[in-house]
Amino acid sequence: DVKVTQSSRYLVKRTGEKVFLECVQDMDHENMFWYRQDPGLGLRLIYFSYDVKMKEKGDIPEGYSVSREKKERFSLILESASTNQTSMYLCASSKDASNQPQHFGDGTRLSIL
Amino acid sequence: GQSLEQPSEVTAVEGAIVQINCTYQTSGFYGLSWYQQHDGGAPTFLSYNALDGLEETGRFSSFLSRSDSYGYLLLQELQMKDSASYFCAVWQAGTALIFGKGTTLSVSS
Numbered sequence: 001d002v003k004v005t006q007s008s009r010y011l012v013k014r015t016g017e018k019v020f021l022e023c024v025q026d027m028d029h030e031n032m033f034w035y036r037q038d039p040g041l042g043l044r045l046i047y048f049s050y051d052v053k054m055k056e057k058g059d060i061p062e063g064y065s066v067s068r069e070k071k072e073r074f075s076l077i078l079e080s081a082s083t084n085q086t087s088m089y090l091c092a093s094s095k096d097a098s099n100q101p102q103h104f105g106d107g108t109r110l111s112i113l
Numbered sequence: 114g115q116s117l118e119q120p121s122e123v124t125a126v127e128g129a130i131v132q133i134n135c136t137y138q139t140s141g142f143y144g145l146s147w148y149q150q151h152d153g154g155a156p157t158f159l160s161y162n163a164l165d166g167l168e169e170t171g172r173f174s175s176f177l178s179r180s181d182s183y184g185y186l187l188l189q190e191l192q193m194k195d196s197a198s199y200f201c202a203v204w205q206a207g208t209a210l211i212f213g214k215g216t217t218l219s220v221s222s
Contacts, residue, residue: 042214101158
């Protein structure tokens with residue numbers, strides 16, 4: 001079974017802090033994704049990557065950056081955390097260009113105080 | 114841009130059949146997926162339609178009409194454990210999956 005592991009289940013940070021959310025997958029998948037999920041808004045794509053050192057902006061990249069130095073690891077970075085970035089963050093991976101299926105991690109519930 | 118529309122809530126009783134519709138507007142459309150998410154859990158893949166027609170997997174079926182930009186998820190013989198959120202998602206050229214806002218299905222006894 002594919003395993004997508006997010007480093008923290010719950011995280012509390014303060015405004016202005018630089019925050020790192022880590023995601024690791026163990027199935028040698030090419031594609032990795034970061035979403036945020038908010039009530040009534042569904043899953044919104046922040047950034048994605050189809051290869052090492054490659055990144056593409058999703059629908060809501062502002063205030064975020066990503067890093068993919070190794071194939072199995074995709075990090076989401078909040079450069080200067082703000083309260084409106086309080087959310088559930090979901091990482092996902094998929095094997096091929098069709099992105100089917102995407103395998104999700106359990107999510108990180110991030111609170112910015 | 115792209116948009117997906119699905120109902121926000123659906124209620125049904127055990128043993129019933131329910132259909133969750135999804136309409137989409139997008140360019141470079143490749144296919145429509147469905148994901149299930151239980152409260153507090155991760156989304157899990159249910160189905161993917163790239164071609165018109167009905168795909169059946171056990172109690173769940175998914176349908177796509179590319180000409181109508183429309184699809185649906187059909188859940189039969191509903192069980193309490195089917196209470197969850199269901200998301201349609203489109204795969205379009207040059208980008209990742211774009212998800213709808215989700216439909217909360219509540220199944221009662």
